[in-house]
Amino acid sequence: MPRAAARLTVVVLAAGLAAGSAQAQTVIGVEDAPPDLRPARDEAVFAPVSGLPRAEVRAPVTRLAPSPPARQAAPRRAPEGDPYAPLGIRLGAFTLRPSITQSAGWDTNPERVETGAEGRALSRTQGDLTLESDWSRHALTGSVSGVYDAYRGGDLEPRFSGAADLGLRLDIRESTALSLRATAATATERVGSPEVPSDLAEGPQTSTYGAEAALAMGFGRLETTLRGAIARSVNADGVRADGSRVDRSDDDFTETRAALRLGYAVSPRLTPFVEAEIDQRRYEGAGARRDSVGTTARVGAEIELTRLLAGEVSAGWQERDYESPARGDATGAVAQARLVWTPTPLTTVTLAGESRLAETSVAGATAAEARRASVAIAHRLRRSLVLDASLSWAGTDYEGVSLSEELIAAAAGLEWRLDRGLAVTARYSHERLESTRPGGDHVADVALVGVRLTR
Numbered sequence: 001m002p003r004a005a006a007r008l009t010v011v012v013l014a015a016g017l018a019a020g021s022a023q024a025q026t027v028i029g030v031e032d033a034p035p036d037l038r039p040a041r042d043e044a045v046f047a048p049v050s051g052l053p054r055a056e057v058r059a060p061v062t063r064l065a066p067s068p069p070a071r072q073a074a075p076r077r078a079p080e081g082d083p084y085a086p087l088g089i090r091l092g093a094f095t096l097r098p099s100i101t102q103s104a105g106w107d108t109n110p111e112r113v114e115t116g117a118e119g120r121a122l123s124r125t126q127g128d129l130t131l132e133s134d135w136s137r138h139a140l141t142g143s144v145s146g147v148y149d150a151y152r153g154g155d156l157e158p159r160f161s162g163a164a165d166l167g168l169r170l171d172i173r174e175s176t177a178l179s180l181r182a183t184a185a186t187a188t189e190r191v192g193s194p195e196v197p198s199d200l201a202e203g204p205q206t207s208t209y210g211a212e213a214a215l216a217m218g219f220g221r222l223e224t225t226l227r228g229a230i231a232r233s234v235n236a237d238g239v240r241a242d243g244s245r246v247d248r249s250d251d252d253f254t255e256t257r258a259a260l261r262l263g264y265a266v267s268p269r270l271t272p273f274v275e276a277e278i279d280q281r282r283y284e285g286a287g288a289r290r291d292s293v294g295t296t297a298r299v300g301a302e303i304e305l306t307r308l309l310a311g312e313v314s315a316g317w318q319e320r321d322y323e324s325p326a327r328g329d330a331t332g333a334v335a336q337a338r339l340v341w342t343p344t345p346l347t348t349v350t351l352a353g354e355s356r357l358a359e360t361s362v363a364g365a366t367a368a369e370a371r372r373a374s375v376a377i378a379h380r381l382r383r384s385l386v387l388d389a390s391l392s393w394a395g396t397d398y399e400g401v402s403l404s405e406e407l408i409a410a411a412a413g414l415e416w417r418l419d420r421g422l423a424v425t426a427r428y429s430h431e432r433l434e435s436t437r438p439g440g441d442h443v444a445d446v447a448l449v450g451v452r453l454t455r
Helices: 285-290
Strands: 089-091 094-107 120-133 139-152 159-173 176-188 205-219 222-235 253-264 270-283 292-306 309-322 330-344 347-358 368-382 385-398 403-417 422-435 442-454
Touching: 094 422, 120 442, 270 285, 270 309, 292 330, 309 347
Parallel strands: none
Antiparallel strands: 089 094, 094 120, 094 442, 120 139, 139 159, 159 176, 176 205, 205 222, 222 253, 253 270, 270 292, 292 309, 309 330, 330 347, 347 368, 368 385, 385 403, 403 422, 422 442
């Protein structure tokens, strides 16, 4: 890991739906989201121009398993007596919660370049919609979020990113649940990323579509989960400065996954588990030389040490066998952790981390070893005033070539709620990318002030 020894990190997954793989891999939902390094809620759910190296931009299905029915959280409702909590729109047995945030501010380096950066005025429009059922059994949840960034001055094209998720949980019996989920996500690649051609005028779009199913069964203290998923990653053509197009279809791929998890509830607050997973990735056209089969073994635990600290940690080993002998195989340690600490009813601290082998299109590289860590704090200073801050670090080493990147990001924001439907927001974020690739470094600061309308 060049240039930076140990650096603590952070960014939240406060809104959910994230993304991440050298090429996007699959998509996750709000409740099952693994550790993520996305910006806080006032930032784009998928940062329109992610500062992360492409190997860090992920849209995955890592954990599909639903908790057994007895562990399912109750539907989210406005806290009783809270005069600032949105009530949502009631439609029969469903509740819709829409919101739209319009912000304006300044981006010191919208193109994320090392030298010659020209600041631009930034207009950001973010829309969010969540859906949840209020059934006595089973549950249907969904969410949609989109961000549209427009820069004033210069010839920068507007950028869009977004995600959608729809999940259905069927409580078959007291200790058995079937979860089904469909997901979609799109994000703009960073110009200058080693994963895209170096001569593109604008960052190209990458989209991912996925479907997944998980069957969780309990037999006394033994918990068994069988899950499967399929996801499709599609890369839009790139456009050069002269208007010519770059075909990126060779980077399109389809991934299928199957996994089995066995857990044993030592106590209601501790469930160690072992998990085995196999996946297959199939590329198109000339990209077929990157086809591979991966196997992963993990050990970990779901924990709830107290009612104030809960989450999941796991670690294991992954092997990836490429069909092309010239590409070689990749092996490495994998790990994942997400802990949520609630020291007071007004404060939430989220710790997250991940290490994995990601796909990459960098010439000569077998795989990208991606590591991430983050911490985020949200504090309700008053009923009407919410403060948050986050810090994150992400590092990517490309195996087989002398290329590595590190990103440090920090953000702070506030939300001042005037009533249930109106809030004033403000956010400042700083990111610094260091790369061994010549001209790959950048520093950027973004400041935004906006208004949020909710229902």
